[in-house]
Amino acid sequence: MSNRQLATVFQRCKAENRAALVGYLTAGDPDPVTSRKLMLALAAQCDVIEIGMPFSDPMADGPVIQAASERALAAGTHIQDVFEITRAVREAQPDIGIVLMGYANIPYTMGFDIFSERAKAAGADGVLIVDIPPEEGQICDDALATHGLDRILLLSPTSTDDRIRLACKHGTGFIYYVSLTGITGANMGDMGDIRLKTEHIQTMTDMPVCVGFGIKTPAQVAAVADFADGVVVGSHFVSHITANGGEQATCKALSTSAAAMKEAIRGAAAA
C-alpha cells in the first residue's frame, strides 16, 4: 500500500513554483485540549504539518522543544491524544501532509504494527523517528510500508555520500535535511553551505528535500525556499506557546507567524 499524499502536496507546491511550508508543534502542548486548537491554527497555514509525539527524553531537541514535551507530559498527554489531534487536523485539512515525529521508544513500546495502523487510521501520511537511522530500519520499515505510511529519513551536514544514498534508498515521502550539526532551535549555519549540501542531495534523489533546524525568521524562510523543496519551522512556532499567554492570543500569533512564513515562501518564488 503506497501513500501518495505527501508526493501530491509537494507536486502541488512545485506546480506553484514554490517550496512547501512545513510546520511543527508538539502534540499536547501545553495541554491536549488547547493543543488541538493550536495545531489546527498552524495546520491551516501549512502544506505539511509535523505533529510531535512528546517524549520524556528528547535527546535531539533544544530547550524550546524539550520544554514543550515536558509541558505536554505534565498535562497528561497520552499517545491516544496524539492520534486524536492528528484526526482533528486531518478532518479540518484533508489536502495537507501530516507527519508524526518523535523518538523510537514510544512506537516501539506500542509495537510498530499497531502504532502504524493507528497512525494511518488517524490520518497520518508519514512517520519521522529521530533515533531510527536506516541501519536500524528493520524494526519499523515493514510495518510502516504495510500501513501505507512514508518513512521520512534525516540527513545532516555530517552525512557522507554513502549515507545520502542509504537514506534515499530506504526513505520515502521526502528527505529532511538537518541544516546544522546541533539540536533543534540552535542558530542556523552558513546559508551558502546549506544550499550546496541541499542541492547535492537533490542531485541524488527524486524525493523532495526539506530543510529544517534553526529557521526562525521570514527572511531565513525565503532564503531556504530559494533552493529547498520545503522549509521546516519548528522551535520558532513552539516558542509562541510560551511567549504568549492565552489560547486565543497564541492561536492568532501562530496563525500570523505562519502566514508571514508562507508569504516569504511565495515572495521567494516570485523573485
Next chain:
Amino acid sequence: MSQSLQNLDFSSMYDLEIKHAPDAGGHFGKFGGRFAAETLMQPLKEIEEAFFEAWADPAFHEERLDLLKNYVGRATPLYHAKHLSAEVGGAQIYLKREDLNHTGAHKVNNTIGQALLARRMGKKKVIAETGAGQHGVATATVAAMFNMECNIYMGREDIRRQAPNVFRMKLLGANVVPVDSGSATLKDAVNEALRVWVATCEDTYYIFGTAAGPHPFPLMVRQFHTVIGQEARAQCLDQTGRLPDVAVACVGGGSNAIGLLHPFYDDSEVRLVAVEAAGHGLGGHEHAASLAAGKPGIIHGSLSYLLEDEEGQISGTHSISAGLDYPGVGPELAAMLEMGRLQLDSATDEQALTAFKRLTRCEGIIPALESSHAVAAGMLIAASMSPDQTVLINLSGRGDKDMGTVFELLGDELGGDQV
C-alpha cells in the same frame, strides 16, 4: 599458601582477542545497535573504525597497559576477605579491589582507553556524563594528563549528592555543567551530553562512561574493562587453584559488571550474578532494577531493558547510590540474561547500607555505595554455600565519595553531631 601476585606476569594476564563480538551493526542478539540521530551516525562510525584499528595495533596496547600499570596501579589485588567470610559462615569471599585504582573506582580503565583513542583521532576536547561522579573524575583525570579540554555533564541532583567528586573534577581542571532537565540525574546528563556532542562532534570526543549507548560504546567499554575479570580469573587460579563458583557485580549501566563477568562467559561452571539497585523495594517504583523490572526499549542509542511506563515514557528511578540510578542497562547484559548466562539479584538501599557498614567494620575497607550492593548480594549467596567454595565480588569503587550520603543516614548512630 598461594603464590604471590608477583609471580603473575602483568601483561600475560590480558587476552586481546575480542570474544563474543556483536554483529557488524553492534547487535548482541536483538539488543544493542545504533539508534542515534543522523548527525551522530558518521562520528560513531569513525569511532568504531578508530577503535578496531587501535585494538589491532600493538603500540596502542603497549601504551594503554603501561598507563594501567604505572598510572592506575593495575593489576588490582584480589583480596581474600577472611574475616567477612568467617562472619558470613559460608563460601570464601574474594574481593576484586577496583577501589584501589587511581581515582578510586574501575571507571579509569575505560577513560584511559577512550582518551588514547580520542588522541589518536586528533580530538582535543572531551565531554562525558556522570552520575556518581566517578566517571566524571576518571575523565577529568585523563583529560588533565593528556591536556584536553574537558566538560562534564552532571544532573543537579547528583551534584548535590556527590559534592566531593564535583570538587575533584573542578580541581582537575574540568568544567562541570549542571543539568536541570527531567529528573536532573544520570539519564538527563546523558541526554545533555548527547545534545552537546551533536553540535561539537567535529572536534570533540564523547567519552561514554558505561557499557551502554550506541555501537561501538558497549563493545569498546567492555573491552577496556575486561582487564578486571581477566586479572581476577588469573588471580583466582593462582590463589585458590580453581575458578570461582560465583562472580558477583553491581549493575547500573553495567560497566564494572561486564568487565568482571565477561572473561568468565565461557566458563560455564562459574555462575555470573548481576546485582541491581532495588532502592526502597522492587514492589514499588522507587528502584533502578531495569533487568528485573523493566522491558525492552530504546534509549540513548541502543535497545535494551528499560524502566518505563506503559506508553514508553522513561521512568524516574531511585537508588541510594547515584551510580546505579539509571533506567537503562548495557545491551550485552540484557542479551546474556535472555540466553540464560546471567543470573539476576538485587539489593535494597537498606541492604546496601548494611553491607557497607559490615565490610567497613569487618575488613577495614570502605566500599562505594554502588559496590555495597554487590557485597550485600554476595554475602547472602556465600552464606548459602560451603566453606570450600568461593564467591568473587567486584569491589568496583571506594566509599570516600559517599561520606556525605552516609553521614546523613548514619551520623546520629555514630554520634555524628559530636564528631
